Amino acid sequence: MLKDVTLGQYFPGNTVVHRLDPRTKILLLIFFIVALFAAKGWVGYGVMLLVTAGSMAISHISPKNIFKGLKPMIFIIVFTAALNLFYTDGTPVLPGWPITWEGVARSVQMVLRIVLLIAGTFLLTYTTSPMALTDGMERLLGPLKKIGLPIHEITMMMSMALRFIPTLIEETDKIMSAQKARGADFENGSLLQRAKALLPILVPLFVSSFRRADELAVAMESRCYHGGGGRTRMKQLHFAPRDLWALLLGAMLIAGMFVLRRFGL
Amino acid sequence: MSEIRVEALTHVYSAGTPFEKTAIENISLSIPSGQFVGLLGHTGSGKSTFIQHLNALLKPSSGTVYVDGEDINKDKKSRRAVKNKVGLVFQYPEYQLFEETVFADIAFGPKNMGLSKEEIEQRVHEACGFVGVEEELLQRSPLELSGGQKRRIAIAGVIAMRPGVLILDEPTAGLDPAGCRQIMDNICRYRRESGATVLIVSHNMDDAARLTERLIVFNRGTVAMDGTPEQIFAQPERLVEIGLNVPQSTALAMALREKGVQLAGSIYTHAQLMQALKGVGAC
Amino acid sequence: MDPIIRFENVHFTYPEGEEEILRGVDLQIEKGSFVAVLGHNGSGKSTLAKHMNAILLPSSGKVLVRGMDTADEAKLLDIRRSVGMVFQNPDNQIVANVVEDDVAFAPENLGVPSAEIRQRVDAALRQVGMYDFRMHAPHLLSGGQKQRVAIAGVLAMEPEVLVLDEPTAMLDPQGRGEVIQTVTRLCREKGMTVVLITHHMEECIGADRLVVMSNGAIVADGSPAEVFSQVELMEREGLDVPETTRVLHELGLPTETLDAESCARLIAEKLR
Numbered sequence: 141m142l143k144d145v146t147l148g149q150y151f152p153g154n155t156v157v158h159r160l161d162p163r164t165k166i167l168l169l170i171f172f173i174v175a176l177f178a179a180k181g182w183v184g185y186g187v188m189l190l191v192t193a194g195s196m197a198i199s200h201i202s203p204k205n206i207f208k209g210l211k212p213m214i215f216i217i218v219f220t221a222a223l224n225l226f227y228t229d230g231t232p233v234l235p236g237w238p239i240t241w242e243g244v245a246r247s248v249q250m251v252l253r254i255v256l257l258i259a260g261t262f263l264l265t266y267t268t269s270p271m272a273l274t275d276g277m278e279r280l281l282g283p284l285k286k287i288g289l290p291i292h293e294i295t296m297m298m299s300m301a302l303r304f305i306p307t308l309i310e311e312t313d314k315i316m317s318a319q320k321a322r323g324a325d326f327e328n329g330s331l332l333q334r335a336k337a338l339l340p341i342l343v344p345l346f347v348s349s350f351r352r353a354d355e356l357a358v359a360m361e362s363r364c365y366h367g368g369g370g371r372t373r374m375k376q377l378h379f380a381p382r383d384l385w386a387l388l389l390g391a392m393l394i395a396g397m398f399v400l401r402r403f404g405l
Numbered sequence: 406m407s408e409i410r411v412e413a414l415t416h417v418y419s420a421g422t423p424f425e426k427t428a429i430e431n432i433s434l435s436i437p438s439g440q441f442v443g444l445l446g447h448t449g450s451g452k453s454t455f456i457q458h459l460n461a462l463l464k465p466s467s468g469t470v471y472v473d474g475e476d477i478n479k480d481k482k483s484r485r486a487v488k489n490k491v492g493l494v495f496q497y498p499e500y501q502l503f504e505e506t507v508f509a510d511i512a513f514g515p516k517n518m519g520l521s522k523e524e525i526e527q528r529v530h531e532a533c534g535f536v537g538v539e540e541e542l543l544q545r546s547p548l549e550l551s552g553g554q555k556r557r558i559a560i561a562g563v564i565a566m567r568p569g570v571l572i573l574d575e576p577t578a579g580l581d582p583a584g585c586r587q588i589m590d591n592i593c594r595y596r597r598e599s600g601a602t603v604l605i606v607s608h609n610m611d612d613a614a615r616l617t618e619r620l621i622v623f624n625r626g627t628v629a630m631d632g633t634p635e636q637i638f639a640q641p642e643r644l645v646e647i648g649l650n651v652p653q654s655t656a657l658a659m660a661l662r663e664k665g666v667q668l669a670g671s672i673y674t675h676a677q678l679m680q681a682l683k684g685v686g687a688c
Numbered sequence: 689m690d691p692i693i694r695f696e697n698v699h700f701t702y703p704e705g706e707e708e709i710l711r712g713v714d715l716q717i718e719k720g721s722f723v724a725v726l727g728h729n730g731s732g733k734s735t736l737a738k739h740m741n742a743i744l745l746p747s748s749g750k751v752l753v754r755g756m757d758t759a760d761e762a763k764l765l766d767i768r769r770s771v772g773m774v775f776q777n778p779d780n781q782i783v784a785n786v787v788e789d790d791v792a793f794a795p796e797n798l799g800v801p802s803a804e805i806r807q808r809v810d811a812a813l814r815q816v817g818m819y820d821f822r823m824h825a826p827h828l829l830s831g832g833q834k835q836r837v838a839i840a841g842v843l844a845m846e847p848e849v850l851v852l853d854e855p856t857a858m859l860d861p862q863g864r865g866e867v868i869q870t871v872t873r874l875c876r877e878k879g880m881t882v883v884l885i886t887h888h889m890e891e892c893i894g895a896d897r898l899v900v901m902s903n904g905a906i907v908a909d910g911s912p913a914e915v916f917s918q919v920e921l922m923e924r925e926g927l928d929v930p931e932t933t934r935v936l937h938e939l940g941l942p943t944e945t946l947d948a949e950s951c952a953r954l955i956a957e958k959l960r
Binding site: 580582657 | 728729730830831857858860861862863887889926927928930931932934935938939948949951952953955956958959
Binding site: 302 | 741743769773777780782783784785788792795801809823825827
């Protein structure tokens with residue numbers, strides 16, 4: 141069950157989207173988010189939906205994978221929908237009902253916004269290897285090194301975290317089974333009891349994570365890791381003409397959305 | 406003390422998805438009370454999936470598991486009750502230790518069974534006796550002990566539940582020869598004194614051959630061979646074909662027979678090999 | 689020729705510990721040889737390994753790698769790139785989510801130019817037979833495969849010595865076989881110096897030399913056949929002896945052979 145988590149997963153491929161420079165893709169995601177929040181009317185949301193669907197088609201990412209990623213967010217989505225559905229003033233759908241037409245429209249738009257936001261983020265992580273992603277991040281944030289921010293260290297930690305997510309999930313599964321075999325009960329009892337029941341999982345998980353971190357540090361040092369200074373990269377990032385085109389399209393999307401917004405569409 | 410019967414057991418992981426994988430298929434067998442069984446097979450042969458069905462950690466995709474004649478998946482209650490009857494020690498069990506003291510950790514299982522304080526205390530001491538954990542360790546933190554000690558404490562945690570069936574998944578993995586011997590001695594002792602049925606998954610052919618009464622060989626999700634060590638090692642070629650090692654004595658006996666030395670009987674221990682060599686006048 | 693690694697009366701005690709872990713070790717590892725170090729848990733064999741690439745420094749005495757003193761901090765990177773180290777738990781030494789990115793880690797740290805890293809990574813993956821898996825996620829590989837990736841990650845530094853600290857302890861027999869075959873081939877075909885730390889006697893059989901450690905000191909050193917023939921010593925150390933040696937020993941035959949085939953020939957000859 142825990143193995144279904146798709147966070148940080150990467151689907152190798154060779155589409156245009158896969159080949160884009162990671163820095164371009166990170167910037168495009170930012171553009172996409174800005175445009176998404178600029179959307180106001182149905183036309184705007186329609187355009188954003190088309191853009192997302194189009195990008196998915198180009199990068200050969202099936203909607204199924206996006207939906208799988210949405211699963212853990214379902215609570216937030218339903219909650220947002222309900223909130224907007226019931227708490228928007230306007231004309232009731234039926235006389236005497238607490239639900240208004242405006243509420244229906246708003247909740248659809250809000251759900252669309254969240255779903256597209258998540259879909260856009262997944263498109264980035266699905267098409268970019270974590271190494272490339274953190275590398276791109278490090279280069280984009282590079283200028284901040286000048287003011288003393290440890291950018292290399294931060295991005296290194298990020299990529300390590302992504303690397304160890306599957307390992308820790310597997311380990312959690314194993315520990316849970318072992319404790320269940322000793323009669324531990326994770327499903328019944330009051331909230332407090334259930335929270336307490338997590339200790340037999342969390343303690344061993346922490347202990348082993350510290351051990352892993354220790355061993356990993358020694359292994360990294362043995363492979364001559366000595367911080368970011370003097371490091372080179374096997375996969376060099378280079379800006380191709382397609383990156384320029386992609387960014388241009390992204391900029392046009394933002395501009396377009398603001399124009400639509402201006403006209404209330 | 407408890408007997409197991411498995412009927413037409415099949416387990417399919419991630420059924421209905423593209424990742425669907427049949428781990429075990431149509432396994433039927435029974436293990437009488439008190440038997441000492443070795444489960445052999447390489448990684449992915451289905452033996453780990455199989456043992457997790459015996460205490461209802463995994464639900465069969467089809468088929469039934471009976472412990473002492475009762476269907477263990479009948480309802481939620483029986484799924485829970487069987488965990489007290491069938492103790493399962495996973496690989497590297499020391500990674501499950503979590504309490505502040507050794508005592509509390511060994512007491513975790515009995516506590517979950519809802520036993521009285523006196524009963525728990527008695528069981529912890531009894532379990533310590535079986536695995537040779539000294540009493541003065543009981544108030545120490547499990548984290549400061551050596552690897553071998555931690556392993557034995559984790560096994561004690563399961564033994565303290567007094568399971569009628571004790572199942573161990575590679576209990577000696579990663580230990581040095583002395584550590585391996587000690588763990589195997591502990592398990593044999595528990596079996597002898599409690600009369601429990603013991604199932605042990607092992608990659609160590611020499612141990613499996615020497616200690617158990619029956620060997621079940623898994624291959625690609627089914628039972629490929631099932632019999633006494635004598636019967637199994639009478640056909641070592643079959644094991645090699647499946648891709649498993651044979652005990653060193655068996656390998657040497659095979660080489661000797663190839664050279665025309667007429668060794669009698671099924672050979673899987675050093676003593677048997679020396680006996681057979683004596684039979685042909687080598688010493 | 690000078691030995692590639694030389695221990696000179698090395699003693700080691702952990703700063704906070706009281707017990708001495710290494711008690712005066714003298715050892716020379718010759719270039720191109722395959723040396724197995726056998727010993728029970730706590731015998732000091734892992735501590736010995738960690739002295740070979742300056743993860744640990746001797747409390748007294750000296751460790752020299754290609755003539756460089758491991759205590760000389762200026763030489764640290766040079767020493768570490770010369771002596772590649774593979775550890776027990778494959779999961780805890782793989783740093784990237786894609787096999788080839790992981791193998792590239794060490795040369796990236798060393799500042800090797802990009803094009804050359806690519807070549808080194810491909811070559812290293814081919815040497816361990818994992819080239820076809822270069823785009824895979826490491827966590828989906830088997831234990832033996834992961835450990836081969838870890839070996840490739842070290843080979844990409846183009847080291848002269850490969851030190852493996854119980855690389856098979858967490859593997860099944862199949863994975864164990866993969867790893868031992870891989871390092872044996874590296875030694876025999878590429879002339880790599882291999883130091884294999886283990887507690888499985890069957891893994892030492894193919895080595896040129898077997899060193900047995902006990903209680904922080906070397907108690908036996910010679911060819912595997914020579915060392916195993918000291919059956920009583922091995923038993924006293926809580927270590928196993930190959931069945932072949934044991935049988936030959938008990939039959940009063942010379943114990944100079946370790947594989948079943950030639951052992952069987954010896955016995956058959958005696959019977960004739």
